[in-house]
Amino acid sequence: MSDPLLKIVGLRKHFGAVRACHNLSLEICTGETHALIGPNGAGKTTLLNLLSGDLKPDAGQIFLDNRDITRVPLYHRAHLGLARSYQITSIFPQLSVEENLLLAIQAHSGHSFRFWKKAVSDPQLRRELEPALERVGLEHRARDRAAALSHGEKKQLEVGMALACNPRVLFLDEPMAGMGPGGSVELGKLIAGLKQQMTIVLVEHDVEAIFSLADRITVLVYGEIVVTGTADEIRSSAAVREAYLGEEEPC
Amino acid sequence: MLLLISATLLLLLLPTLLGWLGEEYLISLASRILIYALVAVSLDLMLGFGGMVSLGHAAFFGIGAYVVAIFTHHSFDGSPVLSWPFVLPGLDGALVLWPLAILVSALLAAIIGALSLRTSGMHFIMITLAFAQMLFFFFVSLEAYGGDDGLSLFARNRFPGLDLSDDTHFYYLCLAVLGIFLLIAYRLVSSRFGMVIRGSRDNEKRMQALGFPTFRYKLACFVIAGAAAGLAGALIANHTEYVSPGLMHWTHSGVILVMVLLGGSGTLFGPVLGAATFLILEEVLAIYTEHWMLYLGPALILVALFARHGIYGILTGRERNNV
Amino acid sequence: MLLVFEQLLNGLQLGVTLFLLSAGLTLIFGIMQVINLAHGSFYMIGAYVAATVTAYTGSFLLGLAVALPVTALIGMLVEMSMLRRLYHKEHVDQVLATFGLIMFFNELTRIIWGRQPLFMDVPAWLSGSIELIPGIPYPTYRLAVIGVGLLVALFLYLMFAYTRIGMQIRAGASNREMAAALGINIKRLYTLVFGLGTLLAGLAGVMAGPILAVEAGMGESILILTFVVIVIGGIGSVRGAFVGALLVGMVDTLGRAFLPLFFRLVFPAATADGAAASIASMLIYLLMAAILIWRPRGLLPAHS
Numbered sequence: 001m002s003d004p005l006l007k008i009v010g011l012r013k014h015f016g017a018v019r020a021c022h023n024l025s026l027e028i029c030t031g032e033t034h035a036l037i038g039p040n041g042a043g044k045t046t047l048l049n050l051l052s053g054d055l056k057p058d059a060g061q062i063f064l065d066n067r068d069i070t071r072v073p074l075y076h077r078a079h080l081g082l083a084r085s086y087q088i089t090s091i092f093p094q095l096s097v098e099e100n101l102l103l104a105i106q107a108h109s110g111h112s113f114r115f116w117k118k119a120v121s122d123p124q125l126r127r128e129l130e131p132a133l134e135r136v137g138l139e140h141r142a143r144d145r146a147a148a149l150s151h152g153e154k155k156q157l158e159v160g161m162a163l164a165c166n167p168r169v170l171f172l173d174e175p176m177a178g179m180g181p182g183g184s185v186e187l188g189k190l191i192a193g194l195k196q197q198m199t200i201v202l203v204e205h206d207v208e209a210i211f212s213l214a215d216r217i218t219v220l221v222y223g224e225i226v227v228t229g230t231a232d233e234i235r236s237s238a239a240v241r242e243a244y245l246g247e248e249e250p251c
Numbered sequence: 252m253l254l255l256i257s258a259t260l261l262l263l264l265l266p267t268l269l270g271w272l273g274e275e276y277l278i279s280l281a282s283r284i285l286i287y288a289l290v291a292v293s294l295d296l297m298l299g300f301g302g303m304v305s306l307g308h309a310a311f312f313g314i315g316a317y318v319v320a321i322f323t324h325h326s327f328d329g330s331p332v333l334s335w336p337f338v339l340p341g342l343d344g345a346l347v348l349w350p351l352a353i354l355v356s357a358l359l360a361a362i363i364g365a366l367s368l369r370t371s372g373m374h375f376i377m378i379t380l381a382f383a384q385m386l387f388f389f390f391v392s393l394e395a396y397g398g399d400d401g402l403s404l405f406a407r408n409r410f411p412g413l414d415l416s417d418d419t420h421f422y423y424l425c426l427a428v429l430g431i432f433l434l435i436a437y438r439l440v441s442s443r444f445g446m447v448i449r450g451s452r453d454n455e456k457r458m459q460a461l462g463f464p465t466f467r468y469k470l471a472c473f474v475i476a477g478a479a480a481g482l483a484g485a486l487i488a489n490h491t492e493y494v495s496p497g498l499m500h501w502t503h504s505g506v507i508l509v510m511v512l513l514g515g516s517g518t519l520f521g522p523v524l525g526a527a528t529f530l531i532l533e534e535v536l537a538i539y540t541e542h543w544m545l546y547l548g549p550a551l552i553l554v555a556l557f558a559r560h561g562i563y564g565i566l567t568g569r570e571r572n573n574v
Numbered sequence: 575m576l577l578v579f580e581q582l583l584n585g586l587q588l589g590v591t592l593f594l595l596s597a598g599l600t601l602i603f604g605i606m607q608v609i610n611l612a613h614g615s616f617y618m619i620g621a622y623v624a625a626t627v628t629a630y631t632g633s634f635l636l637g638l639a640v641a642l643p644v645t646a647l648i649g650m651l652v653e654m655s656m657l658r659r660l661y662h663k664e665h666v667d668q669v670l671a672t673f674g675l676i677m678f679f680n681e682l683t684r685i686i687w688g689r690q691p692l693f694m695d696v697p698a699w700l701s702g703s704i705e706l707i708p709g710i711p712y713p714t715y716r717l718a719v720i721g722v723g724l725l726v727a728l729f730l731y732l733m734f735a736y737t738r739i740g741m742q743i744r745a746g747a748s749n750r751e752m753a754a755a756l757g758i759n760i761k762r763l764y765t766l767v768f769g770l771g772t773l774l775a776g777l778a779g780v781m782a783g784p785i786l787a788v789e790a791g792m793g794e795s796i797l798i799l800t801f802v803v804i805v806i807g808g809i810g811s812v813r814g815a816f817v818g819a820l821l822v823g824m825v826d827t828l829g830r831a832f833l834p835l836f837f838r839l840v841f842p843a844a845t846a847d848g849a850a851a852s853i854a855s856m857l858i859y860l861l862m863a864a865i866l867i868w869r870p871r872g873l874l875p876a877h878s
Contacts, residue, residue, distance in 0.1 A: 052460060078462025090460075092453035095446075103450050106443055107462035113471065114443040115435075122443070165461060304666045366863055369870045373609050373809060376665060377801040378866065384798045385859035392852040501798060505611075505673045512670050545681040551674030555667040556659055 004063075005030040005199050006051065006169060011060035013046055013223075020046035021057070022223040028169075033191075033200040035214035037207070043223040044203045045087055048171050051201065052084045053077040064169075078107060081168030085175055087203075089154045091161070093147035100146050100157055101132045104164035128164065136160035136190070152183040159187070169199045176206050188213065211235070255520075262426055266419045278418045279490070280534060284527045285425040286486045289432055291510040291522035293479035298508070299517030300440050301472045302452030306376050306504050307363070307383030311356040311477040313499030315484025317390065318352040320402045320494040327405045345408040345415070349485045356481025357474050359386075364473035368466060371455075380501050390496040401495025408489055415489060425486055429523075432479060436519055439475075448472050513554060515561030524562045576710050581831045582824070587716050589823025590723020594778035595796060596803040596815040597730060598771025604810020604876050605746040606661055606764055609668045612652075612675040613775055613800065614793025620645045620776025621788045622683055625692045634697035634784075641780045642773055649772025653765050661764075680790045691789035719781045726774065727816055734812065743767060799826075802862050808872025817873055822858050829857040 004027035013021040020043040028034050036044045049055040051062060053074035061070045064080055072080070092100050102119060105128045106112060119125060133139045136156040141149065146157060159175055172191070176184045188209050194200060195213070204210050210217065211231045219226040219240050227237050234240055261268075269277050290312050297303040325332045325341025333339035342348045367378045396402045407415040415421050439445050447468045450458045458465045488494050497503065506529070514525020536543035558565065599613045620641045628637035652675070660668045696715045703711035734740040746753040746763055754760050779793075786792065803822050807814025833854045837846035865873065 054456070054460065073459075073464075074456075075459040075462050075464045078460060084460060086457075086460075090454060090457045092450050092457065094453050095449060099446065099449075103446055103458070103463075104461050106446060112443040112447045112463070112468065115445075116438050116442055118438075118441045119443045119446045120441065161457075161461065298666065304669060306669065366866055369866060372665060373603055373607075374805060374870075376609055376669065377805050378862070381798060381802050381805065381859055381862055385856045388855035389852055392848075392855045394848055394851075502676075502794060505669075508666075508669065509673065512666065516666070542681050542685055544677040545685065548674040548676070548678030548681065551677070552656060552671045555663070555671035555674070556656075559667070 003030060004028060005065065006201075007063040007066075008051070009061045009063070011047075011050060011062065012058045013043075013050060013055060014058055019043075019223040021050060024060070024223065024225060026218060026225065026228065028199065028201060031199055032215040033195050033202060033213055035202045035204060035210045035217045036220060037204070037210060037217060038220035038226075041222075042220040044220055045173055046223070047220070048084065048173050048201065048203055052082055052171050078165060081166075082171070083162040083165040083167035083169070084171035085155075085158045085162045085173060087173040087177065089151075089158050091146045091154055091157055093145070095146055096143050097138055097146055097149070097157060098129060098133065098142040101129055101160055101164050104161040105129060105132065108165060132160055132164040135163060137186070152179050155179060155183070156187070159190070163194070167198055169201065170194065172200065172202045172204070174203055174205060176204060176209060184209065259430075266422055275418070278422050280530065282418065282422045282425045282490055283487075284530050285422070285429045286483050286490060287507070287510060287526040287530060288523040289425075289429050289486070290480045290483035290507055291514070291526045292429075292432065292436055292519060293476045293483065294507055295511045295516055295518070295522045296436060296439070296448075296479075297469075297472050297476045298511055299521075300445065300452065301448045301469060303368075303469060303473065304376050304508075305367075305379040305473075305476075306501060306508065307379035307381075308476070308480055308507050309501070309504035310363070310383035310386045310499050311360055311480035312484040312487070312503075312507070313390070313494070313496070314359055314386065315352040315356045315481030316488035316494040316498055317396070317402075317484075318355050318481070319348055319408065319485045319488040320404055321396060322348050322351070323404050323406075323408060323488075324396070324402060343406075343408050345410040345485075345489075348408055349482060352485040353478045353481045356484065357478035360474045360477025360480075361470070364470045364477070368469055368473065380504065383499060383504055384501050387496050387499040387501070390499065397495070399496065401493060401497070404488065404492040404494075407492060421490065425490075428482065428486065432482075433519055433523075440519070444468065444471070509551060513551075513561055515563030518561075518563045521561050521563035524566075528562060577831070579707065579710055580712060581827055583712055583716065583720065584831075585824035585827035586820070587720050587723075587823070588827055589820040590720055590727070591778050591782060592796070592799055592803050592823055593723055593727060593816055593819035594774045594781075595800040596807070596819055597727075597812050598767075598774040599800055600804045600807065600810055600812060600815045601743065601767050602771050603804065605743065605767055606657075608657060608661055609665050609672070610657070611669060611672040611797065612679065613771070614795075614797035615676055615679040616645050616649055616772040616775040616793070617779035617782070617796060618683065618788075618790070618793040619648060619679065620779030621694075621783045621792065622687060622692070622779075623776075624780040625694045625783050625788045626687075628694060628783075629692075634694075634700075638777075638780050642776055645776025645779070646769045646773035649775075650765050650769040652772075653768040657768065658761075658764070676794070683790045687790075689790070691787035693787060694783040696784040715784060719785075722777075722781065726777070730812055739766070799858070802858055804872075805862055806865050806872060808875035810876030811872070811874045814872055814874035814876070821861070825861055826854075826858050829854040833857075 006028040008024060008026045011021055011024045024047065036047060038044055046055065050057050053072065057070065061068055063069065069077060069080065092103065098120065102125055105125050106119065109124055133142055136159060138153065138157060138160065141153065149157060155175060162170055176187055179187065184206065191200065191213055202214065214231060216228060216230055217234045218228040219234065227234065227239050229237065265281055266278055269275055294305065294308045297305060322332060322342040326343040328341065331338050331340050363382045367375055367382065370378060391399050410424065413420045413424060415424065447463055451465045451469055455465050510525035510529045511522045513528060514523065515521025533543065595613065595617060599610065602608065602610055623644050624637035624641035627640045628634050656671065660671055700715040700718050703713050704717060705711050734744055742753065742758045742763055745756065745758065799822060803815060803818040806821060807818030834847050834850035837850040841849065
C-alpha cells in the first residue's frame with residue numbers, strides 16, 4: 001500500500017459517559033476502499049462525523065496528506081477534497097433534483113457572490129450537471145422537487161451530490177440502508193466503479209456488500225478498534241467473531 | 252405572465268384612473284402600498300428564500316427614514332448634522348441622501364446581522380427583535396430629534412426632473428423603485444447567490460458539508476434586505492413627511508412580517524399582494540369599526556394554521572419557492 | 575450610598591418581575607419548542623382582572639386570588655385550542671399566530687375596559703415604607719414584590735428538585751423524545767407547563783398593577799425584556815432565567831440611575847444627560863450582545 005492519505009492519531013469524542021470514539025488511531029491509504037463495521041453504537045458514524053468535520057473531537061488529531069486538519073471547519077474540508085453522504089438522507093427538499101446537484105457543483109467552482117446570472121443555465125455549471133445526473137440515473141427526474149423522490153432515489157441523489165464535489169476522499173454512511181435489493185445492487189455497482197477514482201471510507205451494515213467492496217476493514221466496538229485487516233483476515237479473526245459477528249446477527 | 256402584464260398596466264394607469272373617478276387622494280394610499288411592498292419583499296428575501304425569520308426588520312426601515320429626516324431637518328435649518336470631528340452639512344437632494352440612507356441601513360444590518368447570525372431558530376427571532384427594540388429606545392431617548400414625538404420634514408426631498416411634492420410624481424417614483432427592486436430580486440433568487448441562500452434555508456449543515464461558508468452568504472442576504480428596507484424607509488419619510496420611533500417598534504416589524512406571510516412567503520409577488528391587502532383592509536375596516544384588530548388577529552391565526560402559502564398560493568395554486 | 579442601596583432594591587424588584595415572566599416562557603420555549611409572542615398578553619390579563627376585582631371588592635388579595643386562576647385557565651385554553659396545533663409547524667407560523675393573538679387580546683381589553691389606563695391602589699396594609707437600614711425608607715409594597723418573587727423562585731427550585739412533576743418538566747426541557755419514551759403524558763405536561771407559565775405571567779402582572787398603569791399593550795414592552803433575559807440565561811433554563819432576570823434588572827436600573835452621574839464627570843451637564851439616557855436605554859441590549867459573542871447559547875443553557 002502507498003502512503004497514508006488520512007491519518008488519525010489518538011482521536012477521542014465522548015458524549016457524557018458514552019465513549020463514542022476513544023483514543024482511536026488509524027491510517028487510510030490513497031486509493032483504498034476502507035469499510036468501518038461494528039455493532040450499533042460502536043461509533044462508526046461518530047468517526048465519520050469527526051473526519052468530515054461535522055463534529056469536533058475532544059482530543060487527538062486528523063491529518064490529510066500530512067496536513068493537520070483537526071481544526072479545519074466543515075465547509076473548508078470540502079475544498080480539501082473530502083465529501084460525504086449522510087445516514088439520514090440530507091438533501092435540499094424544496095429544490096429540484098438538478099438544483100441539488102448544481103449546488104454541489106457550484107461549491108467547487110469559485111465563490112457564489114454572483115447575483116445576476118441564472119445559475120441553472122450557467123454553462124460552466126451545466127457542463128458538469130449532465131454527467132452528474134447520469135451517474136446516479138436521475139436524468140428523468142431533473143426538474144422534480146427533491147422532496148417528491150422515493151427513498152431510494154433520495155439516497156441516489158445524496159451520493160450523487162457527494163460525487164459532484166469531485167472528492168479525493170468519499171465518506172459514505174450506510175448508503176444502502178433502506179434500499180430495496182435492486183437498489184442496493186445498483187449502488188454497489190456505482191461504488192465499485194468509483195473505487196478506481198477515489199479513496200472511499202464506507203460505513204455499511206450489509207456485510208456481503210462490504211466483503212466484496214472493501215480492500216480493508218476496521219471493526220469498531222465501543223469507540224475502539226478491535227482489528228483492522230483485509231476481508232479474509234477479518235473473516236477468520238476470532239476477536240471479530242467474539243466481538244461482533246457471533247454476538248449479533250447484522251441486519 | 253398575462254396577469255403580470257395587466258397588473259403592471261393597471262399600476263401604470265392608476266393615477267389617471269383615479270383622476271377620472273375623482274378619487275385622487277387614493278394615490279397617496281397607493282404610494283404607501285408600494286413602499287410597504289418594497290420593505291415586505293426585502294424581508295421575504297431573507298425570510299422566504301433564506302429561512303431567516305427576522306422580527307426586527309422595521310429597524311432598518313426606520314433608520315432609512317431617520318437618516319432622511321435628520322439630514323432634511325438640518326438642511327432646512329442650515330445647521331450641520333455633525334460639527335465634530337468633521338463638519339457634515341444637512342442635505343435634501345434625494346440622489347445623495349437616499350443612497351446615504353441605504354448605506355447607513357446596510358452598515359447597521361451588517362453589525363446586527365453578524366451578531367444575530369451566530370445563532371438560529373428561536374434565538375435568532377428574539378435577538379433580531381431585541382436589537383431592533385434597542386434602536387427604538389435609542390431614538391426615543393434622542394431628544395434633539397423629537398424623542399418620542401418624532402420629527403417632521405418641512406418638505407419632501409429634491410429629485411432632478413421630478414416634483415416629489417406632487418403625489419403623482421411621487422407615486423411613479425415609488426412604482427419605479429419597486430419595479431427595479433423586484434427585477435433585482437428576481438435575478439438574485441435564481442443566481443448562484445440565490446441558490447446558496449435557498450440551499451441554506453433547506454439544509455444549512457448540508458451546505459457546509461458541500462463546502463459553502465454559509466455564514467457570509469446569509470450575512471450578505473441580511474445586508475441586502477436591510478439596505479432595501481432602508482430605501483423603503485427613505486421613501487416613507489418623504490411620503491408622510493414625518494418620522495417617529497414607532498417606525499422601528501417591534502410590532503411594526505410584526506406588521507411587515509404579517510404582510511409577507513399573508514401574501515405568501517418565498518415568492519416575489521406574494522409580499523406585494525400582502526402589503527396591498529393589509530393596508531387596504533386596514534383602511535376599509537377602519538371605516539366600519541375601530542376594533543378591526545379584533546378580527547385581524549384571529550384571521551392571522553387561521554392563515555398560520557391553514558393557509559401556509561398565503562394569498563399568492565391561493566390565487567395561483569402554487570406552492571412557495573416557485574419563482 | 576443611600577441612593578445606591580435604593581437603586582439596588584429597585585433593580586431587584588424589576589429583576590424578580592422579569593423572572594416571573596421569563597421562568598414560564600423559557601420553559602415553554604425549551605419544552606414545546608414554540609415561539610410565543612403572546613406571553614405578555616397574560617401579564618396584561620392578570621393585571622386587568624386583578625384591577626377590576628380589586629376595584630369592585632376593595633380587596634387586593636381577592637383580586638390576586640381571582641386573577642391567578644383566570645390567567646392560568648385562559649392560558650390553558652389557548653394552549654389546547656390553538657398553540658397545540660403549532661408545535662410541529664415552522665417558527666414563522668408560530669410568530670404569525672401568536673402575533674395575531676396579541677392583536678386579539680389587546681383589542682379585546684380595549685373593548686372591555688376602554689382606552690383609558692386603569693390605576694390600582696397599593697393595598698392599605700402594604701402602603702407606607704419600611705426602613706430596612708435606618709434612615710433609608712423603602713416602599714413596603716415593593717419589598718413585598720421582591721419577597722414574593724424570591725419565594726416563587728424558591729418554590730420553583732423545590733418543585734424541580736424534589737417533585738415528580740418537576741422532574742418530568744426537567745426531562746421534557748432537556749430531551750423531548752426521552753421524556754416521551756419514559757411514558758410521560760406529553761400532551762398533559764405541555765398544557766400544565768403552559769398553565770404554569772401563564773400563571774406566573776399573571777402574577778407578575780398583578781404585582782405590577784399598583785406600580786404601573788394597567789393598559790392595553792403593557793405586555794409588549796416587558797416581553798422584549800423577557801426575551802433578553804431568556805437569551806442571556808439560555809432557552810429552557812429556569813436557573814438561567816433567574817440569573818438573567820436579576821442581571822437585566824440590575825443593569826437596567828443602575829444604568830439609568832448612575833450613568834448620567836458618571837457622564838457628568840466628563841461632559842457638560844446637558845450633553846451628559848442626553849448621552850447617558852441614550853446609552854442607558856441600550857445598556858441591556860449591549861449586555862445581551864456581549865454575552866452572545868461570549869456564549870451564543872446563553873449563560874446556563876438547558877441542552878448542553
